[in-house]
Amino acid sequence: MKANYDIVDGRLVPTENVNSIIQVFVDPDETERMYLIGELSLDEHTLASALDPDELSRVEFEPKHVAVIFKRPKHYSADDNFLFRVSSMGL
Numbered sequence: 001m002k003a004n005y006d007i008v009d010g011r012l013v014p015t016e017n018v019n020s021i022i023q024v025f026v027d028p029d030e031t032e033r034m035y036l037i038g039e040l041s042l043d044e045h046t047l048a049s050a051l052d053p054d055e056l057s058r059v060e061f062e063p064k065h066v067a068v069i070f071k072r073p074k075h076y077s078a079d080d081n082f083l084f085r086v087s088s089m090g091l
Contacts, residue, residue: 001025001026001027001028002023002024002025002026002028002032003023003024003026004016004017004018004020004022004023004024005020005021005022005023005024006020006021006022007021007022027051028051033047041064042065043062043065043067046060046062046065046067049067049069050067050069055069056069057069057070057071
């Protein structure tokens with residue numbers, strides 16, 4: 001799923017503009033992955049790392065970009081015996 005945002009008066013504002021300055025992809029489908037790799041020149045390995053829930057958090061400095069892969073808390077509950085769940089994110 002893709003969401004587009006513009007910055008208006010210092011705030012993120014959802015927009016229908018497909019060429020917006022900020023594009024957020026959540027669990028991209030195959031078409032969106034091909035767009036990220038082909039049109040935006042995102043490295044295929046970097047994309048796979050950003051989507052892998054078992055990937056280690058890190059910062060990678062490449063000649064044309066910086067990749068940030070990190071974990072964010074997803075769920076923490078006494079109902080699950082305090083099992084700490086995370087999801088991966090990439091910037």
